[in-house]
Amino acid sequence: MSHPHDHGGTIFAAARQLGVTPAEISDFSASINPLGISPRVREALTGSIDDLVHYPDSSQLELKQALALHHDLAPDNFAVANGSTELIYNLPLLLPGKRALIISPSFSEYVHSLNQHGWQIRHLTLTAENNFAINLVELEQALAGGMDALYLCNPGNPNGALHPRGVIQHILGLCRAAGAFLVLDEAFMDFCEEASAKHLIVQSDNALLLRSMTKFFGIPGLRLGYAVGQPDLIRRLDALGGPWSVNTLAQAAGRAALQDREYLQSTRDLIERERQDLVRKLELIPQLKVYPSAVNYLLIEIRRGPTAGELGELLLRQRILIRDCSSFRGLSERFFRIAVRTQVENQRLLDSLGKIFGPND
Numbered sequence: 128m129s130h131p132h133d134h135g136g137t138i139f140a141a142a143r144q145l146g147v148t149p150a151e152i153s154d155f156s157a158s159i160n161p162l163g164i165s166p167r168v169r170e171a172l173t174g175s176i177d178d179l180v181h182y183p184d185s186s187q188l189e190l191k192q193a194l195a196l197h198h199d200l201a202p203d204n205f206a207v208a209n210g211s212t213e214l215i216y217n218l219p220l221l222l223p224g225k226r227a228l229i230i231s232p233s234f235s236e237y238v239h240s241l242n243q244h245g246w247q248i249r250h251l252t253l254t255a256e257n258n259f260a261i262n263l264v265e266l267e268q269a270l271a272g273g274m275d276a277l278y279l280c281n282p283g284n285p286n287g288a289l290h291p292r293g294v295i296q297h298i299l300g301l302c303r304a305a306g307a308f309l310v311l312d313e314a315f316m317d318f319c320e321e322a323s324a325k326h327l328i329v330q331s332d333n334a335l336l337l338r339s340m341t342k343f344f345g346i347p348g349l350r351l352g353y354a355v356g357q358p359d360l361i362r363r364l365d366a367l368g369g370p371w372s373v374n375t376l377a378q379a380a381g382r383a384a385l386q387d388r389e390y391l392q393s394t395r396d397l398i399e400r401e402r403q404d405l406v407r408k409l410e411l412i413p414q415l416k417v418y419p420s421a422v423n424y425l426l427i428e429i430r431r432g433p434t435a436g437e438l439g440e441l442l443l444r445q446r447i448l449i450r451d452c453s454s455f456r457g458l459s460e461r462f463f464r465i466a467v468r469t470q471v472e473n474q475r476l477l478d479s480l481g482k483i484f485g486p487n488d
């Protein structure tokens with residue numbers, strides 16, 4: 128059965144289709160840490176099982192304290208949720224107004240959640256030719272059309288482009304001048320934390336930051352995300368999730384994940400090294416164009432050869448999943464996204480792509 132939400136990470140459906148187990152598939156379609164669950168998180172999960180006889184700690188105090196320490200902010204700057212998607216779905220209830228501008232291509236759930244609440248949506252579509260940079264003059268004009276909210280994902284998904292903090296600061300000013308609220312989604316910022324705008328956002332009463340713990344910490348099946356902002360706004364957002372949306376295991380996992388400095392460092396080192404290696408090797412295939420990325424995924428354009436959908440079919444037969452990006456606004460059937468995975472898996476993908484695209488011409 129098809130689902131209205133179009134995403135990567137459809138590994139269970141692919142496994143059913145191929146008649147194999149999910150473990151036999153290399154999933155490059157969802158951008159998840161290839162190191163898997165950190166040993167400290169695993170320990171925290173198994174060690175918390177007996178706590179499941181109680182309701183979860185609805186204050187999530189220890190997790191908020193761990194987040195505060197990790198980000199050098201205060202516990203009341205954080206609202207924790209059952210994945211950042213829950214926050215995305217609750218936000219339209221909190222935001223005043225009915226008109227949103229979305230910087231696209233981007234995460235499709237912004238549109239779905241705003242639609243549920245009757246918002247009118249406009250898009251400012253960034254182009255591949257410009258490496259997905261934001262034209263600030265165009266943005267100012269678009270905001271002046273009477274926008275109540277601006278949704279921006281940094282680094283961008285599916286393109287991986289990082290907008291520098293100076294640009295975010297400028298955009299915050301544009302939003303303030305236009306009377307628009309900024310929703311800044313930093314779902315993948317753990318991979319380049321130094322570029323985060325968190326300290327700017329907590330000084331603004333017209334902005335909120337969204338972070339996900341599912342990608343960097345490899346726990347999308349557990350669900351954990353949070354918002355960063357001023358305490359008043361955070362309190363109201365927190366209340367929308369109800370008392371127990373973040374279960375005991377997720378809270379324990381979150382605390383342990385933030386304390387695992389070794390995992391944090393080895394993840395950043397691995398992704399940096401493997402991304403550079405993948406880019407270098409992909410660039411040897413002349414039919415492909417790789418877009419610059421600051422994170423753990425790469426957007427690739429097929430200049431000549433099959434469409435991304437056809438390529439996906441060919442790779443699926445080899446038990447490799449990629450993300451066809453043709454459903455993203457501003458991207459054609461020639462774009463696909465891959466996650467950066469371990470060296471062995473990346474090499475498997477490169478070998479398969481090498482066979483499909485033939486010897487260099």
Ligand SMILES: Cc1ncc(COP(=O)(O)O)c(C=O)c1O
Nearest residue numbers: 210211212234284314339341352
């Ligand atoms: C840009 C972006 N934001 C938010 C999310 C939601 O993440 P989660 O709900 O797993 O925290 C995703 C998931 O793919 C994403 O790509």
